[in-house]
Amino acid sequence: MLGADVTHRFQYICPDNDQQWARAFAGTVGLRYHVAAELRRNRSPYDLARMAKYFATFTHGRLRGRRALVDDPFAVLSARWFAERLDADVLVLVRDPVSLAGSWWRLGWKFDFRDLLGQPLLQRDLLGGYEAEMQALVGSTDRLAQIALLWRVAYDAVDRLRAEVPQLRVMSYEDLSREPVEQFRLLYETYGLAWTAQIAERVAAATSGTGRTDRSHAWTLRYGVSRTAFRPMDSRAALRSYETRLTPEQISRVRALTADVAGRLYPGERSAEPQL
Numbered sequence: 001m002l003g004a005d006v007t008h009r010f011q012y013i014c015p016d017n018d019q020q021w022a023r024a025f026a027g028t029v030g031l032r033y034h035v036a037a038e039l040r041r042n043r044s045p046y047d048l049a050r051m052a053k054y055f056a057t058f059t060h061g062r063l064r065g066r067r068a069l070v071d072d073p074f075a076v077l078s079a080r081w082f083a084e085r086l087d088a089d090v091l092v093l094v095r096d097p098v099s100l101a102g103s104w105w106r107l108g109w110k111f112d113f114r115d116l117l118g119q120p121l122l123q124r125d126l127l128g129g130y131e132a133e134m135q136a137l138v139g140s141t142d143r144l145a146q147i148a149l150l151w152r153v154a155y156d157a158v159d160r161l162r163a164e165v166p167q168l169r170v171m172s173y174e175d176l177s178r179e180p181v182e183q184f185r186l187l188y189e190t191y192g193l194a195w196t197a198q199i200a201e202r203v204a205a206a207t208s209g210t211g212r213t214d215r216s217h218a219w220t221l222r223y224g225v226s227r228t229a230f231r232p233m234d235s236r237a238a239l240r241s242y243e244t245r246l247t248p249e250q251i252s253r254v255r256a257l258t259a260d261v262a263g264r265l266y267p268g269e270r271s272a273e274p275q276l
Contacts, residue, residue, distance in 0.1 A: 009115040010154075012122035013078040015085070022085060029068040029086055033058040076154055077126060083167040089191060090165070092158050094265055095173040097151045097258040098251050102242030104147050105250075111146045113138050116153065126157045144250060148257035156261045170265075177235040180207040209234030 004024035013021045027033075033055045061068070075082065082088040104110075113134040116127060123131060130153050137146050162168050169190070176183045184203045188195040209232060242251065255262075 008119055009112075010074050010077050010122075012119045012125075013081045014121055014125060015081070016121055018081060018085060021081075025070075025082075025086060028070065029088070031058045031061045031066065031068055077122060077157055079158070079161055079168055080165050083165045088167065090168045091187070092162075092168065092170050093173045093176070094155060094158070094170055097148060097262060098242050098246065098254045099173075099239065100151055101144060101147045101250070101254045102245035105143065106245045109147075110143045111150050113146070113149075126160075127153055130156075144254060145257065148254050151258055152261045155265055159261065159264050174239060177207070177239050180204070180235055206232050207235040208232070209237065 004020045035051070035055060070082075070088075076092060079090045079092065083090050116122060117131065117134055117138070127134075130149070133149055134153070137149060140146060158168075158170060162170050171183075171187075181200055181203050185195050185200070187193075188199070246254070
């Protein structure tokens with residue numbers, strides 16, 4: 001749906017390289033779906049079904065004057081550009097490093113730092129101080145060290161940007177998980193959205209693990225075709241899921257590896273460990 005070619009994970013966009021990105025995202029935030037670009041990439045019936053769904057959703061939203069919501073963790077390092085070039089309100093959710101490590105560990109994910117090192121403008125503007133550490137982990141099999149460094153790199157950049165970009169807000173993922181209804185209500189108020197009893201009920205059902213919202217079906221064309229489709233869960237219980245995914249030694253190691261940045265993002269706390 002984005003009429004531009006992404007060449008790196010955590011693609012960095014700034015005024016020095018934004019020619020194609022400015023055009024592409026102008027279409028996205030204007031809810032104009034790039035059918036031709038999608039057709040060039042589509043390879044399966046799944047892709048075509050998803051394209052049809054998104055085209056209909058974009059068109060419906062544009063005709064009704066809806067605001068676009070871009071949900072993309074890989075865009076975090078380009079937060080300044082989104083705020084300044086597109087006049088976007090930028091919300092960054094900070095997730096506890098051990099919780100993130102537990103999720104990545106369970107999924108078997110690792111990270112290739114060449115995606116960051118291969119972007120000179122990103123090194124110049126945000127990540128120059130981490131170059132040696134990232135180089136040392138290129139090709140490494142130490143997945144926990146990779147996850148911990150990626151967490152530090154991303155959130156160190158966020159911590160510095162929030163002092164410079166008025167439209168950038170930082171919120172704790174754990175706060176949303178502990179008090180989802182109250183925290184989502186505050187988000188709706190912050191961004192000028194109408195908060196209703198129906199929305200409150202949907203949030204409660206989606207985060208309690210006991211309800212079933214009308215958007216919980218994984219493979220319906222009506223609500224989207226996605227292999228990562230939303231499913232209701234108990235958000236409070238999920239805060240401790242890392243305890244079954246990582247050993248105590250692994251947990252302590254991730255905390256130690258991320259302590260410098262976590263100490264700034266969670267001031268006054270001994271660690272970033274979620275509390276129930």
